[in-house]
Amino acid sequence: MNKIKIGIALFSSFFTVIACKQEAKEVEKDTVSSEKVIEEYSKQLNNWFEVQFQEDVANSPMRQTYLGIKTEDYGKWDDISSKKEVEDLEKAKKRLTYLKKSIEVSKLDKTTALSYKLMKKSLENKIEDFQYRFYNYPVNQMRGMQSSIPAFLINMHRIKDKSDAEAYISRLNGVNALFIQGIENMKIREKNGVLPPKFVFAKVLDDSHNIITGQPFDNSNQESTLLADFKNKISVLELSEVEHNELISKARKGLVDSVKPAFQKLIALLEQQQQRATTEDGAWKFPKGDKFYDNALKRTTTTDMTAVEIHDLGLKEVERIHNEMRGIMKQVEYEGTLQDFFTYMKKDKKFYFDNNEEGKAAYLKEAVGLIDTMKSKLDELFITKPKAGIVVKAVESFREKSAGKAFYQSGTPDGSRPGTYYANLYDMKAMPKYQMEALAYHEGIPGHHMQRSIAQELEGVPKFRKFGGYTAYTEGWGLYTEFLPKEIGMYSDPYSDFGRLAMELWRACRLVVDTGIHSKKWTREEGIKYYTDNTPNAEIDAIKMVERHIVMPSQATAYKVGMIKILELRENAKKKLGDQFDIREFHDVVLTDGAVPLTVLEELVSDWIASKKSDSTKKEVDS
Numbered sequence: 201m202n203k204i205k206i207g208i209a210l211f212s213s214f215f216t217v218i219a220c221k222q223e224a225k226e227v228e229k230d231t232v233s234s235e236k237v238i239e240e241y242s243k244q245l246n247n248w249f250e251v252q253f254q255e256d257v258a259n260s261p262m263r264q265t266y267l268g269i270k271t272e273d274y275g276k277w278d279d280i281s282s283k284k285e286v287e288d289l290e291k292a293k294k295r296l297t298y299l300k301k302s303i304e305v306s307k308l309d310k311t312t313a314l315s316y317k318l319m320k321k322s323l324e325n326k327i328e329d330f331q332y333r334f335y336n337y338p339v340n341q342m343r344g345m346q347s348s349i350p351a352f353l354i355n356m357h358r359i360k361d362k363s364d365a366e367a368y369i370s371r372l373n374g375v376n377a378l379f380i381q382g383i384e385n386m387k388i389r390e391k392n393g394v395l396p397p398k399f400v401f402a403k404v405l406d407d408s409h410n411i412i413t414g415q416p417f418d419n420s421n422q423e424s425t426l427l428a429d430f431k432n433k434i435s436v437l438e439l440s441e442v443e444h445n446e447l448i449s450k451a452r453k454g455l456v457d458s459v460k461p462a463f464q465k466l467i468a469l470l471e472q473q474q475q476r477a478t479t480e481d482g483a484w485k486f487p488k489g490d491k492f493y494d495n496a497l498k499r500t501t502t503t504d505m506t507a508v509e510i511h512d513l514g515l516k517e518v519e520r521i522h523n524e525m526r527g528i529m530k531q532v533e534y535e536g537t538l539q540d541f542f543t544y545m546k547k548d549k550k551f552y553f554d555n556n557e558e559g560k561a562a563y564l565k566e567a568v569g570l571i572d573t574m575k576s577k578l579d580e581l582f583i584t585k586p587k588a589g590i591v592v593k594a595v596e597s598f599r600e601k602s603a604g605k606a607f608y609q610s611g612t613p614d615g616s617r618p619g620t621y622y623a624n625l626y627d628m629k630a631m632p633k634y635q636m637e638a639l640a641y642h643e644g645i646p647g648h649h650m651q652r653s654i655a656q657e658l659e660g661v662p663k664f665r666k667f668g669g670y671t672a673y674t675e676g677w678g679l680y681t682e683f684l685p686k687e688i689g690m691y692s693d694p695y696s697d698f699g700r701l702a703m704e705l706w707r708a709c710r711l712v713v714d715t716g717i718h719s720k721k722w723t724r725e726e727g728i729k730y731y732t733d734n735t736p737n738a739e740i741d742a743i744k745m746v747e748r749h750i751v752m753p754s755q756a757t758a759y760k761v762g763m764i765k766i767l768e769l770r771e772n773a774k775k776k777l778g779d780q781f782d783i784r785e786f787h788d789v790v791l792t793d794g795a796v797p798l799t800v801l802e803e804l805v806s807d808w809i810a811s812k813k814s815d816s817t818k819k820e821v822d823s
Contacts, residue, residue, distance in 0.1 A: 238307055238309050239309065241304075241307040242307075242308050242309045242311075242312035245303060246312060246315070246662055248298075249315060249319065249662035249663075250662060253662065253663040257269070261273035261275075261277060261278060262278045262356075265352070265356050266356060266610075266612075267612060267613065267667070268612030268617060270364075274363075274367040275366065275367035275368070275369075275370025275371050275374070276370070276374060277371060277374050277375075277377075277378040279381070280378065280382060280385065281381045281384070282384070282385060282388060288326075292326045292327055293327060295319075295323055296320065296323040299316065299319065299320050299323070300320070303316060311660060314796075315661065315662050317800070318668075321797070322664075325499065328495075329495065329499070332492050334388060334394055335394055335483070335486055335492050336389075337389070337394070337396045337400065337751050338382055338389070339382070339386060339396075339404050339470070340396055340404065340751040340752075341400055341403040341404060341747060341751065342603075342751055344404060345378070345382045345466065346404050346407045346408040346411070346463070347407050347598070347599045347603075349378070350411050350426060350599075351596070353368065353372075353426060353429065354426075354429045355609065355620075357371065358433075358616075360437075362437065362443065365430075365433070365447050366447070368430060368451070369447070369451050369454050372426070372454030372458055372459055373454045373457070373458045374458065375458045375462045376457075376458040376459070376462040376465075378462070379462035379463070379465060379466055380465070382466070386469060386473070387469070390473065390476075393485075393486060393487050395473060395477055396473075396477060396751065397477060397478065397724070397750060398474065398477040398479055399479075399747060400751065401470055401471075401474035401477060402474075403601075404470060405467060405470050405471070405474075407598070407599060407601075408463050408470070409463075410425070410598045411425060411426065411463055411598060412463045412464070414427070414428075415427055415452075416452040416455055417460055425598045426459065430447075430448070431448060431451075479723075479724070481717055481722075481750045482718045482719075482721055482722070482750070482753075483496070483718040483753045484718060484719070484721055489718075490719075492753075493718045493719060493753055493754065494506070494507065496753050497754045500671050500672060500754040500758045501672045501758055501761045501762075501798070502672045502797035502798045502799060503672070503761065503765075503798055507715045507718070507720075508715075510711050510714075510761070511711065511712055511716065511719070513711055513764075514710070514713075514760070517704075517711070518708045518734055521704055521705040521708055522538060522705070525538060525541070525698060525705070526538060528694055528697060528701065529541050531694045539733075541736070542735070545634065545695075545698070545702075546736055546738060551633050551634055551695070552628055552632055552633065554628065555629065559628055560625040563623065563628070564592055564593075564594060564625075566633075566636060567621070567623060567639075567640050567644075570636060570640040570641075570644075571590065571592065574640070574644075574646065574685060574690070575645055577688055578645070578646065580688050580784075581684065581784060581787060582646070582650070582784055582787050583785065583787070583788045584654055584787075584788055584791060584792055585650070585654075586650055586653030587653070588611045588649070588653040588657070589611070589615070589618035589619070590611075590618055590620070590644055590645065591618050591621070592621045592644070593620055593621070593623070594622070594623055594625045595624040595625070600624055600625070600626035603622075603624050604624065604744065604748065605639075605741065605744070606623050606624060606642075607643065608620065608621055608622070608644070608652070610653070610656065613657070613666075619644075619648075619652065619653055621643040621644045622643075627738075629738050630737075630740050630741050633695075633699075634693075634696050634698055635700075635703060636696070637685070637690065637699060638702075639703070641681050641684070641685050641690075642679065642681060642703070646684060646685070647677065647678045647681040648677075648678050650681075650791070651674060651791060651795075652674070654791050654792065655791075655794040655795060658793075661793070661794060665793075665794040668794065668795055669795045670795045670796060670797050670798075671755060671758035672758040672797070673762055673795045673796055673797070674762075674795055675759040676758065676759060676761065676762015676763045676764075676765060676766055676798070677762065677766065677791075679703075679704065679707055679759045679760065679762065679763035680762075680763045680767065682700055683700065683704070686700065702737065704760075706735055706737060706741075706745070707759040707760040708760055709735060710745070710749070710757060710759065711760055711761075712730060713727045713730050713746060713749055714749045714753070714754060714755075715757070716730070717746070717749050717750060718749075718753045724747070724750065727742075727746035728742045728743055728746050731745060731746065765798045765802070766790065766801075769801065770783075770786055772809075773808070776809050776813070777809060777812055777813070780812050785808070786805075789804055789808045790804075
């Protein structure tokens, strides 16, 4: 009897095992099937993203050039008319409708779901922000046709053969039509009550006159900036003497017949508007200016922080950094007040290169050295590193007087044009030695060059994410990477560490001054005084920064808000993961999804923390 029962039990167990195996196979089959559905569905949406991206690129000859793409449009300019903005709005509405009505997010893989989220929010913002499309200054001392078009031709339009040279000439011939559109945009804004403050005009007029000075615009012995650039670029081509001379003749004609009248028209309008401009500086002067500024802060910081909260955060950060600077003063045994130390750092010649060609060359050489040294230490901090190269250049003479202190220009995805760290060496007193490290790390490595190059080199993400940007993320990363090298022993010179703090202090002051001007109705002079009273920077720095605040409301608040968020997320991860925390992995989380809003970055870091904890729990169970 017992044998029979045992036999029945064994027989039953055998079929139970068979059934379980069959069930497991069915589950596995269903899982594979489900994964296949998700893969195919995600692929379809990514194909749609690619189509939209290519459509936008096809409609922008200038963007094609930025991306290193050469098509039949290589000799053309973008359409910058107000009509085009309306067309772009309708396009955004259609795309948003498609995403909302045609896509089931639950069927998307994790990466594509994030792409969906980012695209959807971007389109919603674009549609909402259309009401503020005239709330900017198309021509100002920071950017605008008067400087961006010559800079584009010089830095972006590469000439490798005769057809490229002819495309350059075609663009010269198209400058007049482009400027007519831009001038119309400026007139529309003035009708809507948006006119730059008076200080802007002298600067942009100066830049404009610079471009049409020299041959072939006048009889001077010096060639104009654009003619010199064109001749230099074609000098390396294999051309017959006839072809060479013919190209130069055509370029000269384009400069005289198109570029000169374009700039003359712009100058005429600027001189007229200059007479009507006022000294009111803040966005509060616009119709519904307060709402515009609140919206601008949201877009720039990708948070819901108010102007008051940002202003107060800035004041607290200024106080904290001042106290850290006093620690540096003790370290170098300086006797006196913090203001005395600021004066000392501004005036002592040992902190500055000579304001001549030799001094400028020395600055650039040392900047390259700093970046090369940092390159050798990247393995300590990063898993993913960029393939793209980086070069260091001085800002060109035609725009150095009005351009910012330093900035970065992304290279092309194919590596044909490296990333470029531009240092403005117009006034060497504004480029102290003790700030060199922080500037090189911010603009170069491990700052903007790493972040933007890695984004461009990402695989498996749509191009709109590779080439997109959120100011709080990109500039927050830049400021974070000024601090990061200190943790691996850089800034060994206390004066350089002071320079790092001075750079961070500068960004903290931005929170105070930007909100002060656009929300609290501070004047330009009040903003300048706040900087000169609270930082060691030269007065010219303060003037340029305040003038930047005025023409680009909210932009400068992104740096400190972004840095604080990245540090906050890092410290939270350290606290929750303990010994499991790996800074190299943390940086991979921050960098390998491309630029994202700070709210999304927080979600990505939280997901990483959760996955690390889950993996740890599984290992404990398995052991």
